[in-house]
Amino acid sequence: MTISVPERIELTDDQAAILADASRLMAEALDRSRAARVALVEEGEGHDLARIEVPPATLRVLSRLLGLMASEQVFLLYPAHTELTTSQAADMLGVSRPYLVARLEAGELPFRKVGRHRRVRMDDVLHYKARMREASEAAMQELVALSQAMGGYDL
Template identity: 70%
Template sequence: MTTATPDRIDLPDDVAQLLADASRLMGEALDRPHAARVALVEEEEGRDIARIEVPPDTLRLLSRVLAMMASEQAFLLYPAHTELTTKQAAELLGVSRPYLIARLEAGELDYRKVGRHRRIRMEDVLAFKETMRQTRRAALDALVEDSESLGGYDL
């Protein structure tokens, strides 16, 4: 049985292997750099019973999705112009809603108002998440550097 949480997709081993094989085969089909489209064919008893042609970029995306599912990674697909509520954005960022609203009011993140409610573009939330990650990383690197200069790692 397949189960999914915000952090992980749990698959039976046979399903995970099937997805990994499909991703690998799609990657091999995409090794032809000048192909305008790739045909997916279902065969039965040696003859084609279904055939669909897709652009290589579509197959690349599907291959990545299958590979992530096979390794039981959670992923997020969203339409290009998705907007989130402050509650949804805070959950995605892993912060409290009041903290997020303070960042919005400080101008650190763009938003628009719909009546009394704020809406934040998904791409802005993801960019802000990356900025938060880089800031944390820089702070940790600075702490390690300070500790090393003070002999904190000497035995």
């Protein structure tokens, strides 16, 4: 699957405010609900014109997207099976391409070759990023514990 860059959606201040309100209201409603499904209903003259039931997780994602749009933050949506080039994967991880290639060759991250080029699945990159974050947080906690043991926080 190739990655294309969609056009940027420009919002007026009024549109951004509507999206922010919708995001907030959806999040509040979902926080109070323990329902397995949520119905979205378009009402007409005394009857429902359209009705769709979705899991709450779907509305949580939609709420977050509306919030991002309202604050004019850039975001991209990709299917988990999307394949990235090593440059794209390195950018997503915030590392250099040579560093990523070394991690690939060390077997830390699965990849496949297309000719001479490596391709990495989006979901594998995201899992690796989560593992990197966990390792970083664990190392930070270890440093804090060592500093505390040495009296580094005593004043």
